[in-house]
Amino acid sequence: MEWVETTAETIELAKNLALDQLGVAEDDAEFEVVEEPKQGLFGRTRGEARVRARVRPNTPRGKNERRDRGPKRTPRAAGEGNNSRRGPKSGSDRPKREPRPPREERAPRTDMPPVDPATVSVAATTFLNGLLAAASLTGSAQATVAGEDIDINVTGDEVAMFVGTKGATLMAIQDLTRVVSQRRLGDHETHLRVDIAGYREKRREALSRFAHKVAADVLASGQPRVLEPMNSADRKIVHDSLVEVAGVETRSQGQDPHRRVVVAVAGSDSESDD
Incomplete structure (x- = not known):
């Protein structure tokens, strides 16, 4: 087998x-x-x-075991073997086992009380502080709770190493923090966001300045500009930064992870689902 x-x-x-x-x-x-x-x-x-x-394979009988099966049978008379009735041969005397039925999926629990956002923030900050300790970094995670929104800011020496290229590591840590809090407390309706070393605000300011510069170039040249691929959070920053700039409009094109923002003169064809 x-x-x-x-x-x-x-x-x-x-x-x-x-x-x-x-x-x-x-x-x-x-x-x-x-x-x-x-x-x-x-x-x-x-x-x-x-x-x-x-x-588990059937273990073949050893030579000694075959020899101890009893005295040899006496030879049968000629033709006796042809006339005797014998049962059908079978490769194994074990009956075939029926396949196991598939396991029933457990129904999700519906009697769990709602989770307090403050409890979620404690679980999230505990995990993040443990992550810093495991990496031998000096720092701390502090949470701010406003309704169902939880903002956690991680500060300290060298914590910026957890940001990664264009915030990729930060996004992974944020997703992991959400998963840990859900594993410990169950599903909840809170919106959790993690920031490290003030990266999100710095990124927002840098993207906003860049978006306004691109808008000025588009107005001067009359030609649209296609920006590099961005995640949904960065695309939203560009859209929000230029929404009140007269004479230009923004739209998104392509599919993730290669979705881009297009900045064009207002009135041109547009198609966006951001």
Whole structure:
């Protein structure tokens, strides 16, 4: 029987997935743990467990075992073997096992009370402070809560290393913080935003200045300008910066991650879904 390979959050889950594919009970399978999940921050695991499994092969009888089966049968008379009735041959006396039925998906819980945004902010800042400590950086995360909006600012020495090129690392940390808070508290309706070393405000100011310069060039030349690809947050900054500039308009074109802002003279053809 060929090996099958499965991955899951834990070794036990990976084994269960393999048994589902093989259609046998655990006693009838053999496993090899290829990779175990690693321990991460705050006791959480990183990566996935990887397991190989196959149906346990039937062990062939040894020579000595075959010799001990009893006295040899006496030879039959000629023609006796042709006239005797014999049962149908079978490769195995074991009955075929029915495939396991698929596991039922658990229905989402609907009786959970709403999560207080202040509780979410505590979970998020705790995670971010732990991230700084794990990276041996001196700094802290401070949260401001306004209704369902949570703004967290991370400050300290060398924390700017967590910003990344054009804020890519910052966005990844923000997404990770959201996931951690949801894992701990369940789904919630809060809007969480993370800023590191004041990057967002600096980025907003720089993009706004750049957008106004581009608008001036478009008005002077009458030719549209297609900007470099931007994420949705940066595109919104450009749109908002030029919305009140007379004589120009902005639109977006293309598909993410290559979606761009076009700055053109007002009245030209436009199509945008930003």
